[in-house]
Amino acid sequence: MINTNPSNAMRFRTKFVMTAVFSILFTAVAANFFKISVLENKEYQEKANDQHFASISITAHRGSIYDKNGVALAKSATVYTVFVDPKQFKEDKKRLSNLIEKRNLDKANGTYEPKYDEEGKEIDALPASIDEVIDQVTEFVSVKLEISQRKFIDAIEKEGQYVKLKEKVEKNTVDEISQYFDDLGFISIGYDEDTKRYYPQQDLAASVVGYTNGNVSYGVEAYYDEYLSGIDGRTISAKDSHGNALPYKYSKTYDPKDGSDVYLTIDREIQYILEKHLKEMSDEHYIKNRACAILMNPKTGAVMGMATYPSYDLNNTGELNTDMLLEKIYAEENKYNPTEKETEEFEAEALERQKRNKCISERYEPGSVFKVITAAATLEEKTIDTEKWSHYCSGVERLMDGNKPFDIHCHERYTGHGVVNFQDALTKSCNPAFMELGKILGADRFHSYFEAFGFLEKTGIDLPAEAYGDIPPLVKTDSREAMSHIDLAYSSFGQCETVTPIELITACSAVVNGGYLLKPYVVDKVVDGDGNIVLKNERTVRRQVISEDTSEKMRQALENVVNGNKTGNVYIKGYAIGGKSGTSERRSEKEVMRNDIDNNDTEGTGMEYGASYMCFAPADDPELILLVLGDMPYAGNQQYYGSSVAKPCAANILEEILPYLGINPEYNEQERENLDIKVPILTGSSIDDAIKQLDEKGIKHKEFGNGIEVVEQSPMTGKSMAKDGCIYLYTEKLSESEKMVQVPYLIGVSPQVANESLSAYDLNYVAKGVLSAQDGTAVKKQSYDGGTYVPRGTVIELEFETETFTD
Template identity: 45%
Template sequence: MRTVDCEPTTKMTKRMLGGVFLPLLLLAVGVVIKLINLTVSDHQTYAEMANNTHFTNKTITAGRGAIYDVNGEPLAWSATVYKVFIDPKQFQKEMSEIDEVMKDRQAKLNAGETLPENTLVTTRDKLEDEIVQLLSEKLNISEDTILTAMEKNTQYYVLQTQVEKNVADEIMEFFDKLNMNSITTEEDSKRYYPQNELAAQVIGFTNSDGNGQYGLEAYYDEYLSGVNGRVTTAKDGLGNTMPYRYSTTYEAQDGSSLYLTLDSTLQYYLEKNLEEMSKTYEVNDRSCGIIMNAKTGAIYAMATYPSFDLNNPSQIFDENTAHQLNSLPEEEYQDAYISAREMQWKNKAITELYIPGSVFKIFTTAMAIEEKDVNPDTDYFNCTGSVTFAGNPPTTIHCHLLSGHGMQTFSEALTNSCNPAFMEVGKRVGIHKFCQYFSAFGLTERTGIDLPSEISSIYMPEKRMGQIELASSSFGQTNTMTPIEMITGIAASINGGYLVEPHVVNKIVSNDGNVIKTFGTNIKRQVISEESSAEVRKLLQAVVDNNGGSNAYIKGYAIGGKSGTSQKVIDGKVSSDHYVASYTCFAPANDPEIIMLVMADDPNPNIGYYGSKVTAPCARNIMEESLKYLGYYPEYTETEYKELDVPVPLLL
């Protein structure tokens, strides 16, 4: 019989070993990779899971910094309120224990025993109903929400935040009598605004979590909010919180406070007069105003009317708007309400564009004088009422005085606000230089003001500008700007030629009283010379002096100013029957400290829509009150002194 050698060859042995060890090797590599992931890549995740198993953390809310005006008057501060929370696991345990106690008491009563006076005897269901009813009433939340919270699989669930102390005390007194610890409170903070609607769009407000929303509250949220602390407490093997001695406290670091350039008194003057103007002329699309230090850029006051109550920001503040909303069908109300609410929160001075109209002639004046394209003393301009530009068809641009102003000096042309004269001035400056100065005055960029949501202008770029666009731009049409861009650029034309960055905050002070940041004058560039700026001031003072009552003329004060009236842009198109009225003025005219801009968006044209009629009287009233408040006393000319109404004493 033939035999076969069954001994494996070396080659076969290698194959067998490879078949066994290769899978083992791959398995080992997989285990090593998993270990690396566990110990390195996923270390933080598993460490947090372990910490959550062995420790519990309770947040200590940092106190939010306050906001003060330039004189230290509080505009926003935080006060102590409370969070009410439940430990659902502990609650169920305590209710079971109470249930046993109640059953025992009932058994004793049934057996004829007498219990001590005021001993509570009830059932678990009745007591739970009483607890739910109390919490629902005191915390203003539904009973279903409370019942759901009681069944949560957690040891910490917040029922309500921002609970006032008296309410929190009532709740705690109730549960203390029951000897229950599963529902309790912890300190929280609530934002209060003692001046209510004053400077509302500038200050902004916080949400229910204490985070800044809109205005300075949002822009400086990082400084104001501080750093929360925490209490870390160990858990036992069953997951129960251990006694206090096993806890570690990490104290909260309270936020810093803001000290503003805003002056509450000037802010009040501005808001009071804006409201009066808006109601008198039935302004449809809100009004706004700015008072600024012409040399430093410090904002003394900034307002939008209608305002809103910072302590109740979701309430529609304007009565007319609220009435219109309430008259809407139910299906339309919610969207309209949200739109109206968000509109009242917006700061019109920095978030909306408008065509400036003749106020822009200040810029054309400044650039023409700087370039010596105009001599105010010797140049004359003839206005026939319109200018026609060749084309197919031709384009005719009219003056507001259709019959024309005739022959006039440059100073008279500015006082008359003559469009044809300024079209000629713009032509002398030329497209290239006009666009250069337009940019140099800051009209192609955001100002950099320390407020959120500032937008930039929409303007005609040089490569697209022709002679017609240059002509209309020269007297304030074609381009759209924000009020803050306008006042900042105008300040540069009258403060010596310097473009300064506007700012609302003067300094930031830490919770321990150290000044951590200050905001001074930030000069971006010099646009025109001191001499040219002085000439602009002189010309604008002449506008006020010569126009008298239709401008910001105040006896005893040297004031420069200019009115503007423009067509309103609606849905991207220029309207023919809706207007924007505006007025800017500054004082003292020879050495300006304050500059002001007032704007009324869409006044009722049947009552009045020219800047000289709508906004100039408003600006005059604000300026007169402001100058007296700032300590500027009237210095009458001889003519003014003779015209003063001096009371004559009655002599008997």
């Protein structure tokens, strides 16, 4: 019998609906539970951990940076982050307040019994009131941490258990604060260990070492940050339901892994020599756009020294060392009376440029040093017969720009060089001759060698912010015209293209090292905390550009450049050196571009110049190669040439570095005949023995006094002087005035006249940079100014140069 009761049917439908609803709800809950517990488990776990665990980071000690000999250039010292626990501070305050109130009550009741030490001072004396304590604590902390009192007051009034007061606090300051709070019985001040970066050598190699302040970094500090920074540790502690940290047993500490140490290929002593002589060059020639120098091993690519002057103090990176860069920006922007806002912008830009490594981050026209590349390409391609080829230089080369004649001058602008062969063209640095060599090579081959020598790409040096060179393209693009025959002419002697110093010295290394283009590097190795070498840089060949045979011929040709014009190049007695000077018009600079309206005639247009010199030694098997650049020297006295500005600087550098590296001189016959003599020890000897010793060595001498023993001599032992110099022997003590003579003015005179003049004044000399017997030279500098009074026999150092060499 079928049940047709309506109430039963209704109950059935209700049960069905409820079952369906509950099924849907259960499915939704289950799906959400699956989503939270499985799909989004990590996210919710982190949220839970944030609620149940407190985490404090422990900073890893950053690795140190050393020079090749282990001299520290960058180190990390332990400092501290000082924090306050506001909750504990309130409890400390309440406890001390209760003690003060009890003391005051005991005093009122007459039951207070103070204790005194042997000197009669009250032991554990309490302050007058808790307000007085808080005022004293606030003032003490603000003074010691150099923060405002308001900051400390706000910190202790906050909720929670951790408010940071100051980072990078020195240990002695932390010790003072700790002792102060211990004396109060307060436990609410805490300290987290941290590290602070400092640079013991201050501004030495600043553009290479770089710096880091946690947010930005430069130099090696930036490039090798992955190795230097290490891995921070962490302390994780449990929190109760109110968010308070549970006791220490509920915490776990993961120790930090300190960073690895980095060892440079740079030698501190060599770096110092580079920077010292760059400063001398910059000061003497009023360099406007900084100077730089690179010393490198051409066989490996290891950088032995890399300097930019002016440098800056790595411990004080927010301060301009000089106004040089600021004045350069004024010139670029043509703003010599800037507004206050403009001054702020210019100073910020100058600060940023000061941190830039000029050797790798700035381009310039290389000038005649680039003739080394053109010459190497010519020899490699055999486009001329070097034994037969010649070119007539009249001082100007006329090219046609459409129907308009276009004149390009040689540096021997008015007389020209006449007929020159390949070696003459290089030695005399003849622009028209190299224009002809470039023309014979052709734009395609010239361009291919520009690229092959690495000028259209970064060298890959292990430093950040490297730039690379530029030259007009072979094919017209949307933004540039294709290389014209005039561009090719200028490029052949280094005027149309721009390069970086690191690109140029790397390319020149390839010219003299057998033809191999190498990857330069400034870091030798990276060593971890256990002494393991985790990275080692070695010689890396990018490609071979020219043959061994071509490279050998170029070494000989560049040595001939020096020997063929010793006064215009780096010549040092006893050393075989190859080299090339360069002077370029800095047309790529903003102020020059603005002033240079007619680029066919630069006179009166505010032209600036780049003065450079490249050299290597020993010439037959180079162990080092050097590039010096003085960017935009003072041009008013016409002494802006590479041979006048950069060459003397390069000579001074090599004169110190060659002996330092243990590269001993090997004198040829002419040099031996004119070799300087070392002054022997004669003081304390009998006058007869001293005279006999000097006579045997063929050294001239004069005696003063009637004694039998030499009590004083001039020059002193250890000094060097020209072989025809004279030693002055004193057998009696004379007054200072009796021994003094006046130095003559010698600038501009020949070696012979200089020698005769000094001899007449009872003085000696030593020639710097050339043989004392060399003709065609004149004194450029003397170590003591004319009119100065010095002891008789003093050695005057003379620097000679040929004034007519202008390249």
